[in-house]
Amino acid sequence: MKKITEADRIRNLPRYLFAEIDRKKKELISRGVDIISLGIGDPDMPTPKFIIKRIQKALNNPANHRYPDYEGSPFLRKAVSKYYESRFGHKINPDTEVLITIGSKEAIFHLPYAFLNPNDYAIVPDPGYPVYGISTKMIGANVYRAPLLKENNFLIDIDKIPVNILRKTKIIFINYPNNPTGAIADDRFYRALVRTARKYGILIASDFAYSEVTFDGYRTPSMFDFDRDKMVSLEFHSLSKPFNMTGYRIGFVVSNSFVIDALKRLKTNMDSGAFTAIQEGAEEALLKGDKAIKTINDIYRRRRDLVAGALEKCHINFHYPRGTFYIWSEVPNGFTSISFVQKLMEETGVIVTPGNGFGEYGEGYFRISTTISDKRLKEAMQRIRNFLS
Ligand SMILES: Cc1ncc(COP(=O)(O)O)c(C=O)c1O
Secondary structure, X not given: OOOOOXXXXXXXXXXXXXXHHHHHHHHHHHOXXXXXXXXXXXXXXXXXXXXXXXXXXXHOOHHHHOOOOOOOOHHHHHHHHHHHHHHHOOOOOOOOOEEEEOHHHHHHHHHHHHHOOOOOEEEXXXXXXXXXXHHHHHOOOEXXXXXXXXXXXXXXXXXXXXXXXXXXXXXXEEOOOOOOOOOOXXXXXXXXXXXXXXXXXXXXXXXXXXXXXXXXXXXXXXXXXXXXXOOOEEEEEEOOOOOOOOOOOXXXXXXXXXXXXXXXXXXXXXXXXXXXXXXXXXXXXXXXXXXHHHHHHHHHHHHHHHHHHHHXXXXXXXXXXXXXXXXXXEXXXXXXXXXXXXXHHXXXXXXOEEHHHHOHHHOOEEEEEOOOOHHHHHHHHHHHHHHHO
């Protein structure tokens, strides 16, 4: 019998980082260990009630049981446009400059398919969300990993990227507020980025998954504050993190009509859009979500301070974040990222994410996600303190 073999692109694909951690977690649970996971960034709190109510009602409408509009329902695209106007002060054409997506991971994965040929480059942050680079490699294009270094406040140093790479680059992925470091970017960074992108014809793909998860009065600016005619940028939004909606799979992309049209052409051939009832929930969230965002962010701020206080007591260096629910921390002396995470998991049942899972420049770090109840978070931090003392 002739054996079935998978394609090279699948054989060479690394296991998704969290799938590997999940496997180890299951093994420990089967041994009866009380696991506390500070690993994956999946909000523990329920979706705000007003969003659920709208979706419940929408479920009863038979029109919503049919195929959705490929590019997203007009009512949600209009809501995105309104949200942009009130949140960022930018006018967005709901018909040509918005595309509704099945979460942002889907859209991020598909962008290289729409814009890269095999010899092109995408610049990706390292450490960074793994999907940018994996998708780029899957289509046979090249990845240039731009280091996010502590001494540069975890910002990509665009001036350090060699000109011969910039000439071959068609996409640069950025992500602020940043996963995994929790860093935010300043105006100087955005300006330099736009200058370079315009010079070399590079699309700035700004992953805005955490744009609304911010604290201490910080408000994330839009790429379009710096690229006012939307010539070289695109923003990936997600309802997942700000509204505790990771399970619903809903997000959107905003850019100029050329970029949106290319993505739309790809998408209409790949999937059939996001469930319309969920799109109704997203409309509710975007237009009436301010209070919910504040309530949720207050909880993450409190948890951040809880973790920060505990890490200080452990003499662990960390980046004090003004956005995201991650705390990027340095592993204690004598450990690598993996050895620390494994020993901590085995001896205490606490799971954190090894920094090198986000790229080679993540080595020496681990990431704490505060998407767990205060009570369990306190217990986890106490276990870490005991482990280190
Ligand atoms: C930086 C970043 N971008 C995008 C996503 C994808 O989010 P979703 O597909 O739920 O919108 C995540 C999820 O963890 C993320 O951390």
